[in-house]
Amino acid sequence: MTQKTYQLPLTFEQILNLVLQLPAQEQEQLIQEIKKTSSNNKDEDLLSVFDRIGRNAQAKGLTEETLEELLADES
Structure with missing residues (x-):
């Protein structure tokens, strides 16, 4: 098992690479969650969406x- 450690905050490129590993x-x-969130907040940019998803995940533990x-x- 290979494990990588990332310093927070992550760069956008690091986030994309991590998503591709899922x-x-x-x-x-x-993708569906981002689309749903984006349609609810059309003025919000993608990084803000990721920030909000991260805050919600942290709030949930x-x-x-x-x-x-x-x-x-x-693997």
Whole structure:
């Protein structure tokens, strides 16, 4: 198992690379969530959407350690 550690905040490129490591179904769920969120907040830019999703995840208990575990390459 290869595990990478990222300094927060992540760059947009790092976020995209992490998303590409997710299984296809999880990528699609994220895309749908972004589309739903974007249609509700047309004036909000993509980075603001990611920031808000991150804040919501942290409020629901997501920690940096948990995120690293979820994104760990288990191949």
